[in-house]
Amino acid sequence: MMKKNTKLGFMSGFLLGSIFFSGLTYAATQSIPVDFKPIKFMVDGKLRETNDAFLYNGVPYAPVAFVGTAAGKKVTWDANASTVTIGGPAESVGSETRLSSLKYSIKDGYLISAFKDNWDKGVFSAGGTIYDHGLGYTNITSVANDSYSITRQAFKIELNGSYKELSGVVAVDDKSPNKTDPILWRIKGDGKLLHESQRMTAGQSQAVQVNVAGVKTLELEMRKVSGSDKANIHAFFGNPLLR
Secondary structure (H helix, E strand, C coil), X not given: CCCCCEEEEECCXXXXXXXXXXXXXXXXXXXXXXXXXXXXXXXXXXXXXXXCCEEECCEEECCXXXXXXXXXXXXXXXXXXXXXXXXXXXXXXXXXXXXXXXXXEECCCCHHHEEECCECCECEEECCEEECCEEEEEEECCECECCEHHHCEEEEEECCCCCCEEEEEEEECCCCCCCCCCEEEEEEECCEEEEECCCECCCCEEEEEEECCCCCEEEEEEEECCCCCCCCEEEEEEEEXXX
């Protein structure tokens, strides 16, 4: 019988170490009381069990390797990239490029209103979720239309056809001074519309995944679409990655 409330040192938010792959070590640890006990897992109607599972604050935790293989998926660990891959061919993290690491210009508007990876006085956040990298813009005040292009603020980035996919989250920041007026995001490749987001106001966001294969010039456009509040809208593209 395993001892209750055993103290286990583990990396916060992730169970790795000998439970996942032997010989894995890490520096940042903490000791917490957990309840080791055999826990049954029903996966696609089939019973799976492991003695390495435990409860912490009423939440069950199990090794990544066990959960993945129980679901019929191959599980691999890339120590160099600190990445667990479940199912499918392992893709190197090195194949992903942060959009904010590339040089950009502002098509219309003021470059001083553009921010990279965070605001000057805070992090990018929407709906309480914090994004640790991306591109943001603060000077969105007037309703935009095709005949009045000065309000069509857009990041312009040269991709030179080097990538196939762009993913991330387009959003309006939680702390945007303008809380009521909506904007939308348009993602264009070589002048062609690739994606148009839903309308969103402060704190709202939408995940996007766009095919950019062959695109040489990428444009990320923020457009205020209605409303009368003249306060600035703070919009950002959170955690955008190119593959």
